[in-house]
Amino acid sequence: MDVLAYGSRMVRWSPLGKLLFTFSLLILALLSDNIFVPIMTFCVGICLMAYSTKFKLPSIIGLAILEAILIMVIGCGMVSVLGDPSEPSVFLKDTEEFLWIEIHITENSFNHAWLIMFRAIAGVTLMLSFASSTPIPHIAYALIQLRIPKEVVEIVVLVYRYAFLLLERTEVMWNAAKCRLGFNGIRRSMSTTAGILVNVFIISLEVAERSQPALESRNYNGSFPIYRMPNKIGLYWFVLTAATCVSLYVIGYYIPFPNMATILLGAV
């Protein structure tokens, strides 16, 4: 993700400004009951992602997004079927059971599910537009500006660095085990997985023991240098964020929200 972020056209933008903008829009999408607001937020997120990455996302992140969408569909499906039994059903004649779940889709529950779906999708695009344009040292810089303790910021950066180091090691061991038919049968798979985890853990302890003196010998003092500093947060970030939030709120307040149950299920 860092490679993607360093190549982003938004890399020099203030990380704190981007964080403020993203967080404000996420909260606004949550506060509004009008489906137009998350839809507009989603559009803002998509535009930022397009500008930042030209949609050149690595396939692993693409798969993660698809998985997140699957989870959203399941989650929103649950909200949809948990309608108030005192209200009329708009999908089936009455409450029906599927496996162990009672299905009672009402107009309100169906509309609510769509609202949540768009909030979730808008959230994903906004968060990814932030992550794909902000390298981890810039995030650390933003956290320091927020007066988070130096030790905590250091741990955050180190967790990020080591997470990918461990993932790489695990992948190598996983492939090696696969070549030796280590995943042949459930019992052997479990044993192999446990063995890989132990070895990764032991390697990680050895890496930890070696890293400290190695970093200290290179004059490491707890901070990671940034050679091209991003811009600092300016007044224009607050103005931009406030203007976007107010416009979205006004849109959400004055434009009547569409009834998804009527549009998709024909409910009157």
Next chain:
Amino acid sequence: MHIMEGYLPWQWCLVWFVIALPIVFFGINKITQIIRENPEQKMIIALSGAFIFLLSSLKLPSVTGSSSHPTGTGLSAVLYGISCTAFLATVVLLFQALLLAHGGITTLGANIFSMGIAGPAAAFATWFALRRAKLSIPVSMFFAAMVADLVTYVVTALQLTVAFGGAAGYGTAFIDFLTIFAVTQVPLAIVEGIILSMFAKYLADTRPQIFGPEFKKEGAASA
């Protein structure tokens, strides 16, 4: 299963943040203190966080046909305590939300509570009780990891029920969410328990000092 971005109403987001933040701040203070007193512990703490990230990124097949992942917090709670685990889980959840679109920022409080506080607390209590009852390290770890996993998912189901159960009735909603999000995790929790139990056995044999000086003898004996 982390609760996704935008799923919880803002009132519940606020409630879970208010509940989770004091424990996370306590963890931050504890970790800051550990690092200031013993700077050499810094790398080990960071690697523990990375290890939780790794474990929660390992996708295992679930009975519903979808995939799910171990939480990894049971092991961390046993080795480093609840508040440190809460802080490390916060960092991991933040990265998962930003980098993998898994979880969210506004739902972070709820996810920290289920995965970083409730699960590890249950794991720690289970581990403590079983070790008191003189059960071996692998058996205690099996139950601690399994309980951490199950409690995480049960608490997630509870969080969703209090947020969305009002219309259909809390009982019905809890059962529905539990069966969707928790009972499908039972095989996964058992698998995680078995894997971490094997893991604990290897560790007890090769590096018993990790479980504290009092376990050194037991580890050497089993080796």
